[in-house]
Amino acid sequence: MVAKYTDSNAEEDNLVWDAPPPYALRSSSDVLAGSCILNTDGTLNVELESAAPNELTKLLPIYRPAVPEPEAESLGKCPPLNIVVQVVGSRGDVQPFIALGTALQRYGHRVRLATHNVFADFVRKSGLEFYPIGGDPEDLMSYMVRNPGLLPSLDSLKGGDIPRKRRMIHEMLQGCWDSCILPDPISQEPFVANAIVANPPSFAHVHCAQALGIPVHLMFTMPWTATRAFPHPLTKVKAKDIRQSQANYFSYGIVNIMTWQGLGDVINGWRVKDLHLEPVHTSMGPDLIESLKLPFTYCWSPALVPKPQDWGSNIDICGFFMRDEPAYTPPQDLDNFLRAGPAPAYIGFGSIVLEDAKRMTESILQACRVAKVRVIVSRGWSKLGGDDPSTDDVFYLGDCPHEWLFKQVSVVVHHGGAGTTACGLYNARPTVIVPFFGDQPFWGNVVASNGAGPVPIPHTSLNSENLAEAIKFCLTPAVNQAARAVADQMRRENGVEKAVQSFHRHLNIPKISCDIQPQHVADWACRLSKSKAETKMSHAALKDSVLKGHVKLGDAAPYQPKDYNMGVERLDPFSAGASATLGVLTNFTSALGGTFIDPFKQHKQARLANGNGGSAGLAAATAVGKGFASMGTSLSKGTLVDVPLALAEGLRNAPRLYGEEVRDHGKVKDWKSGGAFAAKNFGTGFYEGITDIVIKPYAGAKKEGALGFMKGVGKGSLNMVAKPGSAMFGLLAYPAQGVYKSIKSLKKSPVTDAVRAGKLANYERYNDAL
Structure with a gap:
């Protein structure tokens, strides 16, 4: 869709x-x-x-x-x-x-x-x-x-x-x-x-x-x-x-x-x-x-x-994310149950919502009788056991931290969520996984491949017989030994701390840090008096600069350290041009359809809301106006920006198809950068398009002889078309793209206003705390 x-x-x-x-x-x-x-x-x-x-x-x-990854500390403190x-x-x-x-x-x-x-x-x-x-x-x-x-x-x-x-x-x-x-x-x-x-x-x-x-x-x-x-x-x-x-x-x-x-x-x-x-x-x-x-x-x-x-x-x-074991004192009835006999099995499916909880409960109880084990049944979101009371061999459990509970049991049976699986294995408990969806079958197979439990039993196939066999299998010495071996491996890892290091390592710490006080994060970007370069500033640095008169608070903008290019990568002029043309036609057709459909929709909604024919008519007329405006916008943007840009980018990137690097002329952010990009692309495009017909065969012959010479002739010939072509289309496309972005940036954005309001509130909170 x-x-x-x-x-x-x-x-x-x-x-x-x-x-x-x-x-x-x-x-x-x-x-x-x-x-x-x-x-x-x-x-x-x-x-x-x-x-x-x-x-x-x-x-x-x-x-x-594999490239050795730098330690997070070597990149500077976040x-x-x-x-x-x-x-x-x-x-x-x-x-x-x-x-x-x-x-x-x-x-x-x-x-x-x-x-x-x-x-x-x-x-x-x-x-x-x-x-x-x-x-x-x-x-x-x-x-x-x-x-x-x-x-x-x-x-x-x-x-x-x-x-x-x-x-x-x-x-x-x-x-x-x-x-x-x-x-x-x-x-x-x-x-x-x-x-x-x-x-x-x-x-x-x-x-x-x-x-x-x-x-x-x-x-x-x-x-x-x-x-x-x-x-x-x-x-x-x-x-x-x-x-x-x-x-x-x-x-x-x-x-x-x-x-x-x-x-x-x-x-x-x-x-x-x-x-x-x-x-x-x-x-x-x-x-x-x-x-x-x-x-x-x-x-x-x-x-x-x-x-x-x-x-x-x-x-x-990085390893499983194991939280610190919460302080927990079991209720008296649970403590009495645990003391009254051998370590029970644990069976529970947590947040899973079962269609037939009664049938599942019957299968669980029958399996435990066949396997001759006592059992703690976690009621979970499916309310296993309904309102049935606990007995000498069955304890129905409400909420209880697994970190504590799994130390008290002999085997765990659950749905195979990663967190529950990790907790069971970390505590060296043989595990039976009954998967329902998502990654649960994956974790069931991981447990089985490591010998810490049987192959997973899909919930649709579960019955008292195969569950009883799985529990008995988990109680064998070999499976217990395999579970202990997995636990020993896991205890040597510290997944959470390594994940924090991973998070810090992938941040560009200098990029997100304040230029004046690098121990603080940069929240603002502004130009100080007598400075042409943009300065990244924390709340503290901005406050100090405002007090010293180096900058006005109104001139500071929320700082954005990361740019995401979600535009389509144009690799050749043919697919790029076709895709852009199809996009223009699709947008225009959608706008045309909206011009006829939206007025009726708006008229109906206004009439239902107000019961007023006049307001309904005004709403319909407004929708017609919006439709024609959308048609004009989609057509003008498509013909002046999208199609020429697609052709310019497709031609510019075409040399990548045969392994050649493409020059980076920066990014088009506004009309100035658009013009600069077009000028650079025009100059290098014509120069390299003309000279490559000589340089490429020579370089190829030097590297691979006659075969390299022929390859060079091919590359030079293609570049003679692609690079000047990009230069010509780019003269219109890149400045038009820059103008479009400049106009768009002038339009008041509620998102920008909301972010700035939140930053200002944090700035004022910081000042109040001093």
């Missing part, structure tokens, strides 16, 4: 909330052919084949030799930051980030954990700030049980889950943005983020980071980055006439494409309407994280799942 937006005034009503996304993908070519079909359980069946496997190999990134940690998911997803937030806070940062409202007490009792982003995790868990992948099953498509989930995503996107800039909901203490940490399913992370111009760092418990080592956990991959490793790699891109099909229009609608950013192009959306090379930390033990060789230096594996 492609969003239809014509300008920054696009309304939320443009979104078709209940339209089922086209969750199917087929492609056919000599290099790569295959299909991707959505299963009834929400996972993907991926079948890939190739008639040219050697050509396919060339499309994959090559392995790079100043204290305002960090917002955005997490979407269950309690098991939130808990690791509480451990991370506590460690970041211990370092000196101010940490706000932004997640679902239901976890407010859980977060605040841990000593972290909390911000509610909306969304109903219980509804989300119920949905995920019915749809084990990120994608909806056919039953969900028919049953009305789609509009509810899409609206929930939109609510959480806006909640994540608010968490970056709004004061604490209780104390009203101002807050503007200097950096974002997020798990990928929060989806808002990089878009919020772009709007604020700040660093973002992703952290997650399941593989999210393409690798040859193993397939995406949400896929079932079959490879024909290609290596399994190649199929594994492409499975990640397929999941990204399918996910963007379902949510791309929601994300772009939010970007345009609420963040006042350009929509992300369809070709960029699925692989945005990959193309931007965002820093990524995986919070699992490298002893269990080592870092794949094809993951770059922007990716770290």
Whole structure:
């Protein structure tokens, strides 16, 4: 589904909330052919084949030799930051980030954990700030049980889950943005983020980071980055006439494409309407994280799942995030149960919402009778056991910290969330995983491959017989020994501290630090009197400069240390020109359709709201005016900026197709930089286009003889067309792009105003504290 937006005034009503996304993908070519079909359980069946496997190999990134990563301390001490940690998911997803937030806070940062409202007490009792982003995790868990992948099953498509989930995503996107800039909901203490940490399913992370111009760092418990080592956990991959490793790699891109099909229009609608950013192009959306090379930390033990060789230096594996064991005194009835006999088994599924909790409870109790073990059953969100009382052999448990509880039991049976899995293994407990969705099957297979438990039992296959066999298997000496070996490895790691180091290492510390007082973070950018260069300033440095008369407070702008280029990379003039032309036609057609449809919509809404025919007519007329304005804007921008820019960039980047470096002329930010870029591109383009026909053959002959000479002739001939062509188109394109950006920057933005207001509130709070 492609969003239809014509300008920054696009309304939320443009979104078709209940339209089922086209969750199917087929492609056919000599290099790569295959299909991707959505299963009834929400996972993907991926079948890939190739008639040219050697050509396919060339499309994959090559392995790079490992480069030693610098210690975070060698890069300088990171100043204290305002960090917002955005997490979407269950309690098991939130808990690791509480451990991370506590460690970041211990370092000196101010940490706000932004997640679902239901976890407010859980977060605040841990000593972290909390911000509610909306969304109903219980509804989300119920949905995920019915749809084990990120994608909806056919039953969900028919049953009305789609509009509810899409609206929930939109609510959480806006909640994540608010968490970056709004004061604490209780104390009203101002807050503007200097950096974002997020798990990928929060989806808002990089878009919020772009709007604020700040660093973002992703952290997650399941593989999210393409690798040859193993397939995406949400896929079932079959490879024909290609290596399994190649199929594994492409499975990640397929999941990204399918996910963007379902949510791309929601994300772009939010970007345009609420963040006042350009929509992300369809070709960029699925692989945005990959193309931007965002820093990524995986919070699992490298002893269990080592870092794949094809993951770059922007990716770290640090170990599980284990929080400090909370102080806990068991209630008397639990203490009595534990003392009354041998160590029981633990069975619980936490935040999972089961469709038939009664049947699951019966299977659990029967399995424990067959295995001859006592059992602690965690009621969880599914209320296992209902209102049944505990007995001599069965104890029904409410909330209890796993860090304490897992020390008291002989075996743990759970859904396989990364946090619960880590806690069980860390305490050397043999583990039975009953996966429901997401990364849970992945962790079940990891446990089994390390000998610390049986192969996972999908919840749809669970019965009293196979559960009893799994428990008995876990009680054998060999499995207990394997669990102790895994625990010994994990105890030598300190995942949270390494994650903090990873976060600091991937920051550009000089870039985010104040020029005058580098021990503080830079929040402002301004030019001091008698200085042409922009100065990065903290609240303290700005206050001092204002008092000394070196700068006026009104001249200081919120500092943006990080720039994100989400524009389409034009690699050749043909695809670039075609894509830009198609985009212009699409935008114009959408605006034309809106000119006829929106007036009726606005007329109906105004009439329902006011019952006044006059106001309804005015609303319709206004919509007509907006439609014609949108048509004019899309056509003029397309013909004067988009198409010439696409051709200029496509021609300029064409030499990259045969391995040649392309000159960097800087970035077009306004009309001045646009003119400067055009002038540099014109000069170098014509000069190199003419001289390359001589220089390239000579350099090639010197390196490879006659063959190199012929290669050089080819490169020089192509450059003689591409580089002067870029120079000519660029004379119009780059200044026009600069003028467009200058005009856009003059338009008052509520996002800029909100960020500045938050910064000023922090500035005043700092002054009051002195």
